Amino acid sequence: MKAFHEKIITVQDYIKMLAKILALLWKSSKHTLVLLIFFNLLAGLSIPVTTIIWKFFIDSVVEALTSKDLTEPIIWILIHFLYTQFKNIMNNVCRYFESNQADYMNKYITELTLDKIDRMEMDNFDNVELYDCIQKVNNESAQHSMNILRTLILVLQNFSSMAGAIAIFLDFGPIILLISFFACLPSLIINIKMSSKQFDIFTKRFERLRFINYLKSIIITYENIKEVKVNRLNSYFKTTIINDFNTFLKEDKKIRKKFSVQSSMTNVLENIVSYGFQIYILIKVVSRNLTLGDLTLFISTLSNFQNSIQNILSSISSLYYDALYIQNLFSLLGRETPNKEVASTTYPTHFEKIEFQNVYFKYPGREEFVLKNISFVLSAKKSYSIVGLNGSGKTTLVKLLLRLYKPASGNILIDGININDIDLEEFYKHIGVVFQDFIKYPFDIEKNIALGSIDELNNFSKVKRAAEQAGADRFIEELPLKYATMLNKEWSEATQLSLGQWQRLAISRAFMSNSSILILDEPTASLDAEAEFELFTKFRDLMFDKTTILITHRLSTIRLVDEILVLKDGQVLESGSHDTLLRYNGEYARLYKMQSDMYMRGELVNEGSH
Numbered sequence: 081m082k083a084f085h086e087k088i089i090t091v092q093d094y095i096k097m098l099a100k101i102l103a104l105l106w107k108s109s110k111h112t113l114v115l116l117i118f119f120n121l122l123a124g125l126s127i128p129v130t131t132i133i134w135k136f137f138i139d140s141v142v143e144a145l146t147s148k149d150l151t152e153p154i155i156w157i158l159i160h161f162l163y164t165q166f167k168n169i170m171n172n173v174c175r176y177f178e179s180n181q182a183d184y185m186n187k188y189i190t191e192l193t194l195d196k197i198d199r200m201e202m203d204n205f206d207n208v209e210l211y212d213c214i215q216k217v218n219n220e221s222a223q224h225s226m227n228i229l230r231t232l233i234l235v236l237q238n239f240s241s242m243a244g245a246i247a248i249f250l251d252f253g254p255i256i257l258l259i260s261f262f263a264c265l266p267s268l269i270i271n272i273k274m275s276s277k278q279f280d281i282f283t284k285r286f287e288r289l290r291f292i293n294y295l296k297s298i299i300i301t302y303e304n305i306k307e308v309k310v311n312r313l314n315s316y317f318k319t320t321i322i323n324d325f326n327t328f329l330k331e332d333k334k335i336r337k338k339f340s341v342q343s344s345m346t347n348v349l350e351n352i353v354s355y356g357f358q359i360y361i362l363i364k365v366v367s368r369n370l371t372l373g374d375l376t377l378f379i380s381t382l383s384n385f386q387n388s389i390q391n392i393l394s395s396i397s398s399l400y401y402d403a404l405y406i407q408n409l410f411s412l413l414g415r416e417t418p419n420k421e422v423a424s425t426t427y428p429t430h431f432e433k434i435e436f437q438n439v440y441f442k443y444p445g446r447e448e449f450v451l452k453n454i455s456f457v458l459s460a461k462k463s464y465s466i467v468g469l470n471g472s473g474k475t476t477l478v479k480l481l482l483r484l485y486k487p488a489s490g491n492i493l494i495d496g497i498n499i500n501d502i503d504l505e506e507f508y509k510h511i512g513v514v515f516q517d518f519i520k521y522p523f524d525i526e527k528n529i530a531l532g533s534i535d536e537l538n539n540f541s542k543v544k545r546a547a548e549q550a551g552a553d554r555f556i557e558e559l560p561l562k563y564a565t566m567l568n569k570e571w572s573e574a575t576q577l578s579l580g581q582w583q584r585l586a587i588s589r590a591f592m593s594n595s596s597i598l599i600l601d602e603p604t605a606s607l608d609a610e611a612e613f614e615l616f617t618k619f620r621d622l623m624f625d626k627t628t629i630l631i632t633h634r635l636s637t638i639r640l641v642d643e644i645l646v647l648k649d650g651q652v653l654e655s656g657s658h659d660t661l662l663r664y665n666g667e668y669a670r671l672y673k674m675q676s677d678m679y680m681r682g683e684l685v686n687e688g689s690h
């Protein structure tokens with residue numbers, strides 16, 4: 081697979097890239113593509129046909145000047161009129177198929193990329209280069225594939241018009257056309273150089289551009305506006321953005337200036353050749369006793385031929401430019417991803433234990449291990465809590481259990497079956513999770529809850545029950561549109577919820593789930609300690625048939641679980657029930673004592689501490 085940002089160097093690379101693009105167009109919609117090619121070839125012939133009609137018209141006018149009979153010129157005008165109507169219809173038909181093909185291609189590319197991203201494992205997203213590539217594909221592919229389509233259509237039309245010009249010149253002297261063709265080559269070379277330079281700049285700048293866009297999105301995102309305003313960050317961000325724009329502009333102006341000078345020089349060469357041939361045609365028409373119509377025909381055809389060549393050559397360079405961008409798409413699509421269809425072991429629905437065996441893990445691109453020699457056993461249908469200071473590896477441990485990452489060594493087993501051998505779709509059907517940074521879906525409340533069980537999107541009674549269990553029903557019932565309330569202030573007619581209310585919705589999603597393992601990774605941070613305690617008591621009672629794992633910093637809630645694992649610097653320091661660990665008088669007892677002392681002194685009302 082080509083590395084990202086690798087440039088198309090050889091003609092062979094270029095042709096291969098074009099072949100891939102054509103295959104993409106073909107797969108997007110075969111039927112439309114065939115019709116598109118046919119009508120555009122027909123449309124391309126309109127230029128030579130119009131020139132021929134015009135030649136006959138001029139000749140008939142010259143004759144009419146002596147015979148005074150205007151019948152023939154009028155007939156030719158009529159023919160010209162009818163052909164113009166035909167041409168207009170043809171152009172509209174071409175536009176119709178072009179727009180359809182563009183939509184089909186956009187849809188097809190979106191489908192392919194979303195499918196690819198779905199298949200990619202989590203560690204891929206830690207690779208900045210790949211992450212950039214995905215963003216580029218997302219931002220640029222549709223536009224550049226559309227450009228490619230338009231350019232290819234232009235090439236088709238111009239090829240057909242060039243073929244017409246060659247046919248007209250066949251008898252008169254086709255060498256003229258050949259020399260005109262070579263005169264246009266320097267301009268092609270310059271255009272390709274320019275495209276290549278622009279692509280280099282784009283690649284170099286991409287991460288910075290992404291950063292600028294991120295800054296812009298901070299300023300304009302509803303939830304951020306309050307903080308940006310109060311901290312008076314607007315003008316600081318604006319200056320950072322504008323400074324970058326100024327640097328880019330300076331760089332771009334320098335390059336544009338250089339290429340404008342070179343382009344002007346090649347244009348002079350093209351004009352010398354063109355005007356030289358016009359004089360040559362004039363001499364030849366006079367010496368051969370040809371008509372005025374012939375003179376117009378050859379001069380116009382030469383000019384049309386040169387235009388076609390220029391169009392084709394500039395199309396080649398703009399195709400090169402777009403192909404460089406679209407290369408990111410092919411890089412992404414060509415990336416190997418695990419095959420989802422691979423049938424593997426079925427999930428042991430009535431399992432007895434989950435076991436971590438000497439698990440080590442480090443994040444891609446990082447030297448140090450985040451988890452070191454982790455071993456423990458979780459029994460089915462019991463509740464567990466993972467406790468530890470910030471950065472001790474709690475979420476990472478959960479990510480491994482969720483198969484978002486694979487251990488560097490060691491195994492995670494469910495009843496002796498390695499979780500990686502279980503069919504992924506089935507695995508996820510049986511595991512539910514609520515993260516601290518859960519998603520705020522741009523749907524109504526009903527769907528925001530129902531998404532906790534994708535197979536039961538229309539099960540409203542279950543949605544209501546889940547909301548009741550999470551204590552979300554009280555505020556939902558007070559909203560005018562209740563469960564049909566659209567959420568997220570960024571959308572029209574939507575309501576903004578408080579963070580605590582959002583968290584209750586996220587927890588309702590967990591109650592929708594039919595999974596046998598449930599993980600709550602600090603989803604209650606915005607609830608007060610009492611609400612969290614009440615919620616988890618309910619949770620524990622309702623989820624008695626599930627294995628639950630709770631991550632929270634509030635040790636008052638943790639008391640409710642059957643067993644606690646204490647993590648420190650990526651290692652399991654101690655484990656046991658609340659009472660056992662207090663008796664053990666280690667890290668857990670120290671943290672617990674510290675929190676309860678703070679409660680006693682009234683220093684900790686809403687927040688957990690560590």
Ligand SMILES: Nc1ncnc2c1ncn2[C@@H]1O[C@H](COP(=O)(O)OP(=O)(O)OP(=O)(O)O)[C@@H](O)[C@H]1O
Nearest residue numbers: 206443446450468469470471472473474475476477
């Ligand atoms: N995607 C990542 N790439 C590199 N390092 C990461 C990544 N995610 C987490 N880490 C690092 O791994 C370590 C453990 O992080 P983790 O999120 O598991 O801690 P945690 O115990 O859940 O912390 P907290 O209580 O703050 O949520 C931290 O040092 C963190 O910087």
